[in-house]
Amino acid sequence: MDGVAQRGAASWENGTLAPVDRLRTERADSPTPGLVEGTEPGAGQKSAMFIHAQSFEDLTAAAEQEVGREAELDQPGECGEDLKVLVGEQAIEEQHNSDIASESRPKEEDVSSETWRSHRKHVFVLSEAGKPIYSRYGTEEALSSTMGVMMALVSFVEAEKNIIRSIHADGCKVVFLAKSPLVLVGVYRTCQSDKELLRELQYIYYQIVSLLTLTQLNHIFKHKQNYDLRRLLAGSEYLTDNLLHRLDRDPGLLLSAVTCLPLASSARDVVSSSLQAAKSKSLVFSILLAGDCLVTLVRKKDQFLHHIDLHLVFNLVGSSSSFREGEGWTPICLPKFNTAGFFHAHISYLEPASKLCLILVSTDREDFFNMSDCKQRFLERLNKRSAYQALKEAVKCPSYSVEQVGIPELRHFLYKSKSSGLYTSPEFPAVYQSDEEQERLMGLYQDLHSHLHHPTRPLRSFYRCSETENLLAWVTSGFELYLCFSPLGTKALAVSAVNKLLKWIRKEEDRLFILSPLTY
Amino acid sequence: MGENLRGGAQLQNDTLRKSLRTLKVKLVLLGSSGVGKSSLALRFSKDEFRRTSPTVGCAYLTRVVHLRNVTLRLEIWDTAGQEKYHSVTPLYYRGAQAALLVYDISKRETFIRAQVWLKELEKQYIPGSTVIWLVGNKGDLATHRQVSVEEGQSLANDRGLFFTEASALSGDQINELLLAIAHRVYECIGVQQEGLSEWKETPLVDLRNRDKSSRLASCC
Ligand SMILES: Nc1nc2c(ncn2[C@@H]2O[C@H](COP(=O)(O)OP(=O)(O)O)[C@@H](O)[C@H]2O)c(=O)[nH]1
Ligand SMILES: [Mg+2]
Numbered sequence: 234m235d236g237v238a239q240r241g242a243a244s245w246e247n248g249t250l251a252p253v254d255r256l257r258t259e260r261a262d263s264p265t266p267g268l269v270e271g272t273e274p275g276a277g278q279k280s281a282m283f284i285h286a287q288s289f290e291d292l293t294a295a296a297e298q299e300v301g302r303e304a305e306l307d308q309p310g311e312c313g314e315d316l317k318v319l320v321g322e323q324a325i326e327e328q329h330n331s332d333i334a335s336e337s338r339p340k341e342e343d344v345s346s347e348t349w350r351s352h353r354k355h356v357f358v359l360s361e362a363g364k365p366i367y368s369r370y371g372t373e374e375a376l377s378s379t380m381g382v383m384m385a386l387v388s389f390v391e392a393e394k395n396i397i398r399s400i401h402a403d404g405c406k407v408v409f410l411a412k413s414p415l416v417l418v419g420v421y422r423t424c425q426s427d428k429e430l431l432r433e434l435q436y437i438y439y440q441i442v443s444l445l446t447l448t449q450l451n452h453i454f455k456h457k458q459n460y461d462l463r464r465l466l467a468g469s470e471y472l473t474d475n476l477l478h479r480l481d482r483d484p485g486l487l488l489s490a491v492t493c494l495p496l497a498s499s500a501r502d503v504v505s506s507s508l509q510a511a512k513s514k515s516l517v518f519s520i521l522l523a524g525d526c527l528v529t530l531v532r533k534k535d536q537f538l539h540h541i542d543l544h545l546v547f548n549l550v551g552s553s554s555s556f557r558e559g560e561g562w563t564p565i566c567l568p569k570f571n572t573a574g575f576f577h578a579h580i581s582y583l584e585p586a587s588k589l590c591l592i593l594v595s596t597d598r599e600d601f602f603n604m605s606d607c608k609q610r611f612l613e614r615l616n617k618r619s620a621y622q623a624l625k626e627a628v629k630c631p632s633y634s635v636e637q638v639g640i641p642e643l644r645h646f647l648y649k650s651k652s653s654g655l656y657t658s659p660e661f662p663a664v665y666q667s668d669e670e671q672e673r674l675m676g677l678y679q680d681l682h683s684h685l686h687h688p689t690r691p692l693r694s695f696y697r698c699s700e701t702e703n704l705l706a707w708v709t710s711g712f713e714l715y716l717c718f719s720p721l722g723t724k725a726l727a728v729s730a731v732n733k734l735l736k737w738i739r740k741e742e743d744r745l746f747i748l749s750p751l752t753y
Numbered sequence: 754m755g756e757n758l759r760g761g762a763q764l765q766n767d768t769l770r771k772s773l774r775t776l777k778v779k780l781v782l783l784g785s786s787g788v789g790k791s792s793l794a795l796r797f798s799k800d801e802f803r804r805t806s807p808t809v810g811c812a813y814l815t816r817v818v819h820l821r822n823v824t825l826r827l828e829i830w831d832t833a834g835q836e837k838y839h840s841v842t843p844l845y846y847r848g849a850q851a852a853l854l855v856y857d858i859s860k861r862e863t864f865i866r867a868q869v870w871l872k873e874l875e876k877q878y879i880p881g882s883t884v885i886w887l888v889g890n891k892g893d894l895a896t897h898r899q900v901s902v903e904e905g906q907s908l909a910n911d912r913g914l915f916f917t918e919a920s921a922l923s924g925d926q927i928n929e930l931l932l933a934i935a936h937r938v939y940e941c942i943g944v945q946q947e948g949l950s951e952w953k954e955t956p957l958v959d960l961r962n963r964d965k966s967s968r969l970a971s972c973c
């Protein structure tokens with residue numbers, strides 16, 4: 234293993250910088266990709282689609298900065314009356330809801346057993362009163378005393394005006410995240426850094442907020458400290474379960490980025506402009522997904538979507554088959570946009586068996602029929618264009634093979650353009666076909682990521698040899714790159730591959746990225 | 754796209770019925786989660802049964818039912834029944850001409866919960882403007898029955914509701930129920946001045962197969 238801290242190791246680091254607003258064709262021809270944010274392959278030509286933040290750091294920042302937003306949101310404050318009713322309702326309901334909770338989750342597991350202990354990542358969510366809210370494995374009931382101990386630890390340290398962050402013991406890490414009124418605790422057997430683990434807990438926190446809003450959470454616990462929040466989360470635990478699963482497998486969550494469906498830019502432009510034309514006063518974001526890939530995103534001028542919010546939308550749509558029937562209409566809080574209010578999302582598939590799912594995010598909960606109308610207008614427009622056929626073809630093969638890049642010994646890579654917040658990655662090659670192998674590779678990437686983003690000693694590049702593969706990670710102000718080579722590769726080969734890969738991505742960026750995001 | 758072609762052909766067959774008015778009926782499904790509301794909605798709109806994950810928020814589906822001298826376009830709102838959505842649920846049942854109160858005959862607490870829903874519904878509705886139907890679903894689970902037919906029937910009698918036991922899984926009583934609802938809504942509300950509003954065909958919604966015509970038409 235060797236790491237190069239804060240020092241560029243390749244001569245091409247000072248390559249020519251392509252101006253941001255150059256024409257696409259020129260950019261594609263540029264011999265040396267720009268390495269400064271905004272000029273790297275995949276950088277958007279106009280403004281970025283996402284909130285432009287130091288994405289990763291943003292996540293772990295101690296203080297939440299709530300940015301004022303223009304769009305008017307549905308404030309759950311007006312539901313105060315309903316809430317009081319909810320908080321005070323009879324015992325029969327408690328009974329009923331806990332039945333559902335245990336029934337819909339076949340996770341009865343003996344919490345004193347060895348198998349329970351041996352899970353690699355445990356996650357617990359509790360209230361500040363120490364009441365269990367969520368546990369990944371085993372039922373919350375069985376774990377209530379464990380969670381009580383956790384809460385005792387948190388309060389004990391807090392009493393001394395301190396914050397407990399983590400405990401390391403015996404190959405095991407316990408990481409704490411106190412986000413009033415919730416406390417999240419992760420118990421891990423992994424070599425990921427505390428920072429990475431905190432990032433994962435943050436996602437879980439945002440998942441819960443996105444279901445209820447922070448305002449509602451605060452309201453509930455202010456009125457009834459030992460409220461059993463599982464009543465309100467009943468029937469949604471699978472979202473948290475799935476998000477945890479994604480955290481182990483989805484490079485997008487690791488990179489704080491989103492991947493796009495590879496599609497000819499001419500076709501994507503038609504899809505985007507059709508979506509742009511189907512606008513409505515209350516519409517803030519129109520998002521078209523193909524499975525876990527973004528096809529296009531159109532947003533209201535000056536309103537940005539944060540990648541975390543987009544990942545929560547991906548998780549919602551990907552976890553639930555209920556949107557397949559008819560048209561879905563659901564309140565959703567996008568916590569990085571605004572933790573206080575609900576948006577209302579119209580969610581539907583373009584065709585019955587299609588992977589293409591359209592999400593129209595509106596500020597108005599009464600606007601269902603308007604949104605339904607927008608979707609129809611979009612479909613009508615799209616149906617008349619050949620681009621729709623091209624899109625449907627593209628959905629059939631949503632990825633590409635690493636062979637297309639033509640770099641010997643290269644097995645897989647992740648490339649993120651920092652300014653656009655988008656990443657690209659080929660499909661997993663034959664050696665990583667099984668779920669375990671894919672998770673193992675993701676684990677290796679996570680490890681590299683930890684080193685590049687180390688809180689006190691971040692590395693610019695990192696090369697690592699092992700018996701099963703050689704890995705290279707590289708970060709500049711413009712991009713982040715992770716490469717996986719066969720164990721036959723050499724370091725020299727890896728370094729020279731970087732340049733070749735960047736050129737290939739530059740050549741393909743039209744297809745792999747969304748270069749000209751639209752606003753209404 | 755296949756569905757458009759089918760929709761188009763359907764349209765031509767339907768020109769025979771053009772002289773009939775099409776009235777909109779808002780129908781909501783209420784009840785605890787897991788009782789089979791979404792499964793009933795899918796039966797109503799496509800006559801299919803599939804296992805799906807719990808409803809998020811609510812879902813909107815449609816179904817066209819032809820009666821002898823009128824066509825009804827049922828606009829079905831399937832709600833999630835989860836507690837976190839309770840504060841928004843009244844939005845969905847506001848102005849509904851038909852409300853289906855669903856319970857699971859194999860789970861007593863869902864029957865008790867249906868009565869809580871009923872109370873809430875009664876707070877909101879104007880007598881004579883909503884047909885309320887008590888539906889005991891999962892009739893196929895008779896061996897695990899926890900609520901007898903008599904109990905269901907007597908609750909319905911006491912509160913002036915209609916009552917049916919059905920099974921979304923087997924399809925038993927589904928068409929009968931749909932048709933009966935259509936008839937009742939038309940009888941009770943359709944005859945009133947401005948009881949039901951007319952549905953205007955717009956090219957936007959015509960082409961959808963969600964407007965699948967009812968095969969029940971012949972039997973009435
Ligand atoms: N045996 C049986 N199961 C049913 C029936 N209807 C629905 N289910 C099952 O009950 C569960 C909940 O159904 P769902 O429609 O999602 O209920 P909802 O939460 O009220 O919308 C699913 O597993 C369905 O497959 C039925 O008539 N009989
Ligand atoms: Mg449902």
